[in-house]
Amino acid sequence: QLVESGGGLVQPGGSLRLSCAASGFTVSSNYMNWVRQAPGKGLEWVSVIYSGGSKYYADSVKGRFTISRDNSKNTLYLQMNSLRAEDAAVYYCARDPRGNSFFDCWGQGTLVTVSS
Amino acid sequence: SYVLTQPPSVSVAPGQTARITCGGNNIGSKSVHWYQQKPGQAPVLVVYDDSDRPSGIPERFSGSNSGNTATLTISRVEAGDEADYYCQVWDSSSDGVFGGGTKLTVL
Numbered sequence: 001q002l003v004e005s006g007g008g009l010v011q012p013g014g015s016l017r018l019s020c021a022a023s024g025f026t027v028s029s030n031y032m033n034w035v036r037q038a039p040g041k042g043l044e045w046v047s048v049i050y051s052g053g054s055k056y057y058a059d060s061v062k063g064r065f066t067i068s069r070d071n072s073k074n075t076l077y078l079q080m081n082s083l084r085a086e087d088a089a090v091y092y093c094a095r096d097p098r099g100n101s102f103f104d105c106w107g108q109g110t111l112v113t114v115s116s
Numbered sequence: 117s118y119v120l121t122q123p124p125s126v127s128v129a130p131g132q133t134a135r136i137t138c139g140g141n142n143i144g145s146k147s148v149h150w151y152q153q154k155p156g157q158a159p160v161l162v163v164y165d166d167s168d169r170p171s172g173i174p175e176r177f178s179g180s181n182s183g184n185t186a187t188l189t190i191s192r193v194e195a196g197d198e199a200d201y202y203c204q205v206w207d208s209s210s211d212g213v214f215g216g217g218t219k220l221t222v223l
Contacts, residue, residue, distance in 0.1 A: 035212070102161055
């Protein structure tokens with residue numbers, strides 16, 4: 001199970017950190033992702049952290065967002081800086097059990113609103 | 117970057133077969149995964165690795181992938197299948213890619 005938290009209202013240019021607590025499996029043994037969905041829009045992949053620690057980002061967030069994990073807390077994070085209106089979305093964390101494959105477990109999502 | 121193209125909408129009568137396509141350059145060389153998303157809910161994996169089904173997904177859901185088109189086929193469509201469906205692959209830069217999504221309407 002995955003449970004996200006940390007969403008909320010933030011002003012343009014502001015920062016927010018999302019958390020995704022996992023239970024039933026070990027975050028560090030899987031490829032953990034963030035996927036977002038703007039209101040009324042489709043799914044957009046945001047970032048992945050490999051079990052080995054490598055990190056990749058969508059061009060739209062590169063240099064502004066940072067994915068990380070805390071193995072002791074079995075939790076995934078997404079630090080979002082320099083937020084823009086177009087970053088407003090529901091953010092889901094999702095598990096990829098194999099690497100560059102499918103997302104077999106999703107959280108319920110957390111809503112990020114960017115507005116002044 | 118790699119682009120996946122899906123039709124915005126597909127309509128089908130109950131009991132009939134729905135086919136949702138996902139187009140991409142030489143997509144047949146990639147593994148394609150499909151998700152179902154109902155309003156207000158997180159996506160659910162329905163087909164992975166082109167044609168495999170996770171446990172708990174009905175046999176009515178199947179997939180294929182060849183050339184420049186992958187297809188999700190839903191046989192004997194039910195009212196409960198009405199949802200948005202997304203295809204997904206990984207590109208050569210280790211970036212995830214989703215199709216734009218297809219809204220399945222059960223008439």
